[in-house]
Amino acid sequence: MAASGESCVSLWRGENDELVRRWRRVTRSPGPGCSVAETAQQCRLAFTKLLQKIQGLPAVLPALPLELTILYNSLLFDIHLSSSSDEELLAGIDYGLTRVLEAYSVPDHSISPEGRWKKLLQEGASKELQAALHQLAALQAALWLVTNRLEAVEDLFRILTGAKDLEPSPCSSHQNELLSLLQTWRPQDSEEYDPLVAQSVRDLKEILWTSAAFLQGIQQLEAGNSTAALAFFKAAAAGLSSKRVLAQTFTLMGCCNLRLGKPQVALQHLRRALQVDFTFLPALHQAALLYRQLELLEAELESLALLYQALDGPMEVTSESVDPHFLIRIERLIRSAQRTPFFAQKCPAGVKYLLAQRCLQAGRAGEAAEHYLDLLAMLQEGPLPQVCQSKMPVLPRIPEVFLEAASALEELAKHEDALVVCEEVVTRTSLLVPKKLRLGPGLNGDEDVLWAKSPGTVQEQRRESLCCILWRAAAHVIQGWACGRLGEAKEAISHFSRSLDDLLRIHFVSADGACNSSAEEEWEKLRLSEMKILPQIRQLALTGRGAQFLELGRDKEALMDFQHSLHVCPDSPSANWYLVHTLWKLGRRKEAAAHWQKFVPKSAPMDEKAEGSFPLYLQSCARQMKFPQAESLIKNMEGFLGGKSLEP
């Protein structure tokens, strides 16, 4: 029995060494017939089979070091090829440990793998086994890192290094203890007579160190502890890692610095990140955000444009210079960190929109219009699946994009185009605009709602209907102003009237007492967002229509509109200007003067602010609403008031 056991062990050993040698040979010089990937697949299968053979027999002490090494090799390939889930891999390690305990005939009462490690390493496995156990422990730590179980890793290394629990670590921080433990951990080098391994545990240790630092940095960053995070990332940047991970580390360092109020340093870091790996686009995005914060518009737009260009083209990834025989790479270990918002992959449409929006906000109408048109073309005719995976909303609602595009065109004085774009919004939303929409805090009525299942759905439907009304009204307003600028006063008036009609569809219902709190809450939310726009549109429509009436010389109607407009929004400077102007034109000079005196003192600073409060797609209209003949009116008024003051 013993003799056959010996020969078995040497047989297995031979098989193991042969496989590892083959892997090394192929990775050193990948020949034509044997690609690295294929060989890895074959090796994985061969190792799995070998392991099955060994584990089919009861565990015996002399065969254990070899068995553990083969388990290590097999797991290396498994992890490399991601052929098994992390749970399966962990179970594999755990089974290996149980077999060791079995061989020592230690009663295995501890259920957790942590307990098993403790028992094995503290209660003394034999010396021959130590090297193999340390190898396996490195894999265990790697897998725990993948699942972000840093405490477990720390405990494991405490046992591995034999450190006392109470020993004060030099780097006082609790988290840094893991790094120092990793540093002091000395896995045994494989000796000549040991079975061969596909990746040395020494390499693994380096990777473990870097990823431990990286992951802890992310933890700190997420906890809002930027200084500590920065220290960890510094450590991670110093360790062995790949270009991509280094770029990620630098990007995160940039983010930390930005949070710490050091934008220039942050910029340096982001620049380094891009130097290391120019295909790591989140760094570019972070740079754009940074420029925005620094109010460097030019640079921001440039980086956004670069980002879009990179996203639009085929995805490039910097090839790694790491040896292909590195079976376990650092990317695999820090996979859990890839979901941080800092690395959120932007979709091209989102970036395009950001570009367009920034241009429009900055008043670069030409560029903005171009970007908007590109975006719309992309969305409507682009390749099919465009579901964006980013968590953050990258695009506003599509009608708003259309309206913003129209607004950009309008700025550019491409009135016809703006009219067409708005018409699209009008026809599409018309399908969903109800004849009457009742809104109010006490409204949860599902009377004539066939679809309604839950109050939440009804509220959402109401909100959606409200949005449609507002969009259509806004589209009409933009059309009205566009027509006005084209000199088609009658057309313009009809657009403005339609807009006002739309707004009249909204009926406000007061609370009837029986309202529940969720409806109330919903109403409150509504009032803060959509309802804010309602008076703005009404004001724009009324003022616009009044201005057109003035053009046509229908001054009385104009006066009425301006008065209504002021009723909606008493502080609106333009409406006040127009009102005074109309009164003056109608010859009601005293009234004009009285009104003039009321609003003039506070009008000047209000102008800019009021414009900013409009939604982006209405800002161009808001600008157009500005009273054009202000100077002559001022002259008139001052003359009149001066004369009046002289008179008595």
Next chain:
Amino acid sequence: MAQVGHRVDYLAGFCCPVGGLAAGKPRVLCHGSQIYLSNGTEYVYVYDQESRFMKAIYRFPDQVWHVELLPIHQQLYILCAGVGIYCVSLDYPSRLAKRADGEENDCFSCILPMGSSACTFPDASLCTFTLLSDVLVTLSQVQGKWCMNLHELPGPEDQENVPRQPICHVDITTSTSSDGDISLANFLPVLCCASSPDASDHKEDLRHSGGFVLEEPLFSLLFGVDAAMLDSPMILCGFPDGQLCSVPLKALRSPDNCSREDSPVKILHHLEEPVVFIGALRTERKSLDAEELPAYGDLGCDCVMALGHYGKMVAIKAATGEEVKVPELREYYLQGPVLCAACSGGSRMYYSTHSDIYAVDLDSSTPEAEKVEDAPGTLPSALSPASLSICSVVALSLSSRESEGESELLALSAKGRLMTCGLCSPDDTQPVKMNPDKAGQRIKELLSGIGHVSERVSSLKKAVDQKNQALTCLNQVMSVSAALLSSQNGQKPITCTITVHWSHILVQDTLTVSCILENLSECSLERGWTFCVQLFAGSCDFDEGSSDSATTYTFPIDQLLPGNKTEVTLPLGPTEGTKLELPFIVSCSLYYSLQEILGTVSESTELLDDLFSDDSPGLCPDREGICLPLKEATIDLLQCLRLKNGSSTSDGGPPAAAMPLPGDPLDTFLKLSQMRSDLDGIERSDEVVPRALNTLGEDYLTPSVASIKVSSELLRTALKDFCADVPLCCAVLRWLLAENVEADALRSQERMEVWGLAPDGGEVQLNIREVAVSDMNTAGPLQAVEIVIQSSPLANMCQLHHAVVRRIQALVLEQAAQDSSPPDIRVQYLQQIQANHEMLLKEAQSLRDQLCLDNDSDATVEKLLHVYRQLRNPSLIVL
């Protein structure tokens, strides 16, 4: 609704497993004259309808779950369970030509095997998929979560370098994951694509993969303004739990979810039963001359419908509401279970159940459906399905050969027959003039009609047979129950005899209970009956309620004809560590599970479906059944005694080697040897009784004795049968051991004493002698029989005493019923005895208290035992 005219034509038969094809997985697709068919096995067939010739057969590694056709690329996509999706190019003629060179056109010789390596999109977790012109949408289930993946489709040329990674993926959560409910596991989700009217470049393709074009305003209402403005195709998913939801392919955010989690998935409805079909209908004709348009013309659909397995159908249409614009949604209940369904693109939907195919028309402009108060554009309030009289169709599809002016339904029956069913409206079916050509056609039609009817008949007959069988079963069960219940007191027609005996099993002697079930009734016990034996352990007292520790053994009965009997035996070996506790109660009963009635019928699930078509999906009577108690018997020590032959006396020590139940042998040995040494000790010195003797020796050395006196007269009258030719004592012994199988040997001898071994090895002796009791009766001494029970272990003595007393008790009760007059008794004497006993009881009580205080316990125990001994000999007599 008018009867839909039809003409059935059989095309081909395909292999089908025993019990027929299951619904859900078979698919029939049609393009031009080619029919692509999968019948839920691992084969996919390509059949030419015109030449009636099998063009190709593909064989896959596992069951084929779904097939889709992509005509623009001439590709067939096949989902193989547990492997992934294959993409097969349809230029098989060239391939076939290559293969069929040598041999004759034997179509079955050219099965094209598809290995796992040929799989284009390998993914074992895939459940279903659908195709757009350049996108493959797959749905897989990973750890109870649904996951939708979008892949770019490979062109017809570049099959090799397919991007394997999905370009996009969306998680969809349903309220219940289907691994929780096993009944849902058989159902696959349903996918289809809805396209907006402005963006459908490939309407034909869309239709081939079950998709449709939805008209405005329904599209906007259902999927929101964003999807409509982007002309985004929408993927509709129907899940086994009934959830119906939509996923946009273009809109980056769905309108409704801005406040909730950022998932593009929008839940449209919940059907609460597995969704088997999603389709769309055109319920309103555009104008009067729209009749002339082909069925699949440029008109989009204005109504989306989804059908559940149990017959619930939901139709969604744009409503003309005043206030908030919402789609109108109406639920209908059709007769289920629905196996498959198809939509014509017109206003008709066809669905198949086990018994028939029905056509449902949602046309809002037909006069039948029109209600006075219904505004135009609303859905009918009720549906009237029209029968096509084709049963058990598991896959349906509408043939695209509508160029001939009529549409055709392509169907695959559960028996694997492929048929076409011409659909023409009733006004088309005018009688035509016969000419030879048409007559031939007509005959053909009639013949196929006959074949079709015969298939339908055989299916219905099978269902009827099975129902009959179930009724027969039920009838038998009822007659057995009636027979047993009606003879509650008299002789039962089905009897059960319970005996106990020793048998030699596996080197050991084991006590065995055997129950003989005898069927004396006129009906036989068929399969489905179960014979239950329950053992209630250790109910020493006669309380009924103490049946807490019962063990039940069940024996299914295969068939027990009238007059036959069957025997079951249960070994009663002491289970690990526990001693056999005597007495125990054996209770026998017959049990019939009602599940069995269903079970005999429901070997094929479809017929069970038919039986319960009104649907109780949760029909699962767990333990419900009929239970008929037969007999209950108490087993005590007298029945379990192993008797020793010969007039053994107390000359030897207890024969340890013969102990039938192996305790720990070492333990026994130690006990015995210690006992011996103790004995020696006693002999040598007159010490106080040593401790060991107190605890152990009591059992072995001084046998406990108990005696019961029974009046001879009483016994003589009671045991008339026993004392025919033997003395009374002998008869008493026989009576006591009447139920002991081993006592048969005694019958031949006249014995008054017997030695035996209890199951746990204790030695027991029974002595019967006649005595005269003088003090009792005023009339003089009373003849009595004294039963002396002697046993070295106290426990056995008690068990035996209990057993004897139980019998005498029964006997006395029986005699009391016959009202015999007792002789005169000296009351004074009785009183004295009672007083004595009360004193003894008091003493025992005080001794017990003392024992609790633990003062000088040895002596106390000794005294207590003595008192008990006195108590056991009451010098009373049972009269």
